[in-house]
Structures are given as structure tokens and as C-alpha cells.
Amino acid sequence: MYIRSNFHVKFNEIEKIISRNLDKRGLDKVNLRGQLESCVKSLNLSQTVVIVTGFVIKSAGVGETDGPPGALALAYGLERLGKKVVIVTDKYSEKFLKIGAELLNLEASIHIYKENMEDQQAELIINKYEPDHIIAIERPGRNIENRCYSMIGEDITEFCPNTDLLFIKAKQHNIKTSAVGDGGNEVGMGKVSDVVKKHVYKGSIICAQVETDSLIVAGVSNWGAFAICAGLCITNNKIIMYGEETYKDVLEKIVKAGAVDGCSKKNEATVDGLSYEENLSIFIKLKTTAENSVKYRLSASY
Incomplete structure (x- = not known):
């Protein structure tokens, strides 16, 4: 029988995989336990999930x-x-999500959040879609002065429609929230503001204030999202992650559409200054961890 403690072992293994690179930004000092598992549990109980993403690079x-x-x-x-x-x-x-959704044959609706009437847009999304869970994946969050900053302290507020309001209103509507971040300036990082302000470069300026119920801090935010997928595989005993070729296709099409590396500012298939191969290796490790868990449970059931 696959005992409950094995879930914790697997989740710990996943969290260790995505912790690589955290020391480069000072977030290795974050000490959060069980956040990945709590996020996965909540998503499993949800019927409708809103995913908020997109981080502008001002110079590009x-x-x-x-x-x-x-x-x-x-x-x-x-x-x-x-x-x-x-x-x-x-x-x-916008175009990155639309191209990717088409490639993956997603049924997901894509809502483009505009600079004006952010409060009304947040209400509209919650009332129209009635989500059970709202999660941010690498989305700029506002600091205590209601400003958004890049990881180097560049003010990008005018480029960032205020999606913080979705998470603020979610709490008012008793909707569960999660976030994935890697720098301290993303939605959800208010949960570890003390660490960000003390250990992250310009942390006292860039630190996002909005907290979420669950917060996954990863070396690269994409890794955190892949980790959630791996966790969903394990808890549902089902492989729901696509393969290496699809991973490559998604990234290549996004780059072809103009996406840039957030660190190098170059239009290339790298993420946060890390090579394609480095990022792919993390994806493969997470998928392999999930697949091995599912295979073990299936063999143990016979």
C-alpha cells in the first residue's frame, strides 16, 4: 500500500529540485514548508482556476x-x-499565451487585463468565472507604496495593470489563492516580506505586499509551476505533464513571438539567464519524479 508519508517524501523531493538558484537572489533564506502540497490540495478541490501571469521587461x-x-x-x-x-x-x-494555448489545444479562456478600470475587471473576472482558486505565476506585485519594480529596482508600474486586486478581492470572496515567484517582487511575496527586505537586492523597495494562502518560491518561476504539475500527477496518480518535445515547442514559439529573457533582455530561448538545457533538465527531473511515483503506485496496486 502507498502510505501517506510517501507523498511528503515526494513533495520534499520536488521542492529540493526547484530550490536550485535561490541563493543567487537571497531567497534561499526562505523557510516555508508544505506550501507546494497545500497549493496542490486546493487546486485538486477546485473546479475553476484563474491563472495570472506575464512580467513585462520595460526596455524590450x-x-x-x-x-x-x-x-x-x-x-x-x-x-x-x-x-x-x-x-x-x-x-x-498576450500573444505568448494565445500562441501557447493554441499549440496545446487548451480550452482555457484568456482575459487581457487592461490598465484602466482594474477594480471593475477584478470583480468581472470573479463574478463571471466564479473561480475556486486564483494563482499567480511570475506576476508583478505592488510594494507598500503601490508601485511595481523589476528585480533591479526599475519602476515598471505604468506597464503593470494592477492584478493585485484579483487576490485582494479573492480573500474578500473566500477564494483560495496561491503564487509562484523567484525574486521578491511578485504577487504573493508579501508572505516572506521580512526575508525579501533583508536578503534580496533592493528588497525594501521591490518587495511585493500581497500575500497568498500558499506561496511557492522557486529558483525560476516556471519551475514552480512545473512542480505544481508534478504534485498534481502524484496526488491524482495520473501523468498530466506534456513531454520534452512539447516543452521545446512551447518555448520556441513564445520566443519566436518576441518573448525575452528577463535577465539578459535578449530574444532567446533562455529563462532568467539560464540556458535552455539547464531549464529543460529541471522540467525533466520533475516529470521523472512524478512518473516514477505514478508507476510505483500502479505496480503496487496489482
Whole structure:
């Protein structure tokens, strides 16, 4: 029999995989336990999930390669589990999500969040789709002065429609929330604001204030999204992650559409300054961990 403790072992293994690279930004000091598992549990209980993503690179005038691939992978996995998905992004990442959704044959609705009437848009999304869970994957969050900043302290507020309001209103409506981040300036990082302000470069300026019920801190935010997918595989005893070739196709098409690396600012198939091969290796490790768990449970059931 597959005992409950094995779930914890697998989740710990997944969290260790995505912790690589955290020391480069000072987030290795974060000490959160059970956040991945709590996020996965909540998503499993949900029927409709809103995924918020897209982080603009000001100098390039477009979104980066971190965020949309993870959001698309999560949407793909959730739909394999019969969930309804809504993706929320802005005009800077719009085409990346639409191209990826078409490639993956997603049924997900894509809502483009605009600069004006953010409060009304947040209410509209919640009232129209009635989500059980709202999750951010690498989405800029506002600091205590209601401003958004890049990881180097560049003010990007005018490029960031205020999606914080979705998470604020979610709490008012008793909707569960989660977030994935890697730098301290993303939605959800208010949960570890003390660490961000003390250990992250310009942390006292860039630190996002909005907290979420669950927070997954990963070396790269895409990795955190893939980790959630792996966790969903394990808890549902079902492979819901796509393969290596699809991973490659999604990233290549997003880059072809103009996405840039958030660190290098170059239009290339790298993420946060890490090579394609480095990022792919993390995806493969997570998928392999999930597959091995599912195979073990299936063999143990005979």
C-alpha cells in the first residue's frame, strides 16, 4: 500500500529540485514548508482556476520567458484533470499565451487585463468565472507604496495593470489563492516580506505586499509551476505533464513571438539567464519524479 508519508517524501523531493538558484537572489533564506502540497490540495478541490501571469521587461516592451510557459503547463495539466481554466495576462504577454494555448489545444479562456478600470475587471473576472482558486505565476506585485519594480529596482508600474486586486478581492470572496515567484517582487511575496527586505537586492523597495494562502518560491518561476504539475500527477496518480518535445515547442514559439529573457533582455530561448538545457533538465527531473511515483503506485496496486 502507498502510505501517506510517501507523498511528503515526494513533495520534499520536488521542492529540493526547484530550490536550485535561490541563493543567487537571497531567497534561499526562505523557510516555508508544505506550501507546494497545500497549493496542490486546493487546486485538486477546485473546479475553476484563474491563472495570472506575464512580467513585462520595460526596455524590450514585451513580456519575459518566465511565467507564460509555466502558466500554460499548469493550464494543460488542470484541463487533463477536468478543471476549467481562465488565464489572465496583459497586452505585453498576450500573444505568448494565445500562441501557447493554441499549440496545446487548451480550452482555457484568456482575459487581457487592461490598465484602466482594474477594480471593475477584478470583480468581472470573479463574478463571471466564479473561480475556486486564483494563482499567480511570475506576476508583478505592488510594494507598500503601490508601485511595481523589476528585480533591479526599475519602476515598471505604468506597464503593470494592477492584478493585485484579483487576490485582494479573492480573500474578500473566500477564494483560495496561491503564487509562484523567484525574486521578491511578485504577487504573493508579501508572505516572506521580512526575508525579501533583508536578503534580496533592493528588497525594501521591490518587495511585493500581497500575500497568498500558499506561496511557492522557486529558483525560476516556471519551475514552480512545473512542480505544481508534478504534485498534481502524484496526488491524482495520473501523468498530466506534456513531454520534452512539447516543452521545446512551447518555448520556441513564445520566443519566436518576441518573448525575452528577463535577465539578459535578449530574444532567446533562455529563462532568467539560464540556458535552455539547464531549464529543460529541471522540467525533466520533475516529470521523472512524478512518473516514477505514478508507476510505483500502479505496480503496487496489482
